[in-house]
Amino acid sequence: MDHAQHTRLDVSEYTEAVLTGATVYGPGDETVGTISHTHGTGQGAQVVIDVGGFLGIGAKPVLVPVTQLDLMRDENRGVHAVCNWTKDELKSMPEHRD
Template structure:
């Protein structure tokens, strides 16, 4: 997927309403997770990503700062995020619990 023409979300658009369920892509455009929910809004929000699992079962939740993700909307309006982390690197992060 070519992200070069996708529109970056502004700070005020970084809300759970816009991000929940968004796909997170890592190296080589591999799907590495899905946004489960947010704590806060804007670039300072903590984004909780479900990594691994199948259909929501067996996934590990990790939290990262929204500022560490490139969050954008594609031509069809679908919100997604891009990171330099691999799925294995995310799985190695401490598990997030609410």
């Protein structure tokens, strides 16, 4: 997927309603997880990414700062994120518990 043509989200869009369900892509454009929910809004928000598993079963939730993601909309207005972590790097992070 060519993210160069996608529109970056404005900080005001860093909300639970906008980010929940967004696919997260890693450095090789592989799917590394899905945003399950957020903590806070705006620049200081953190997101919980579900990594691994199948259809949400067995996924490991990890908490990352929203500033570590490049959040954008594709040509169909779908929200997704790009990060510098591989799936294995995310899996090695501490598990997040609400």
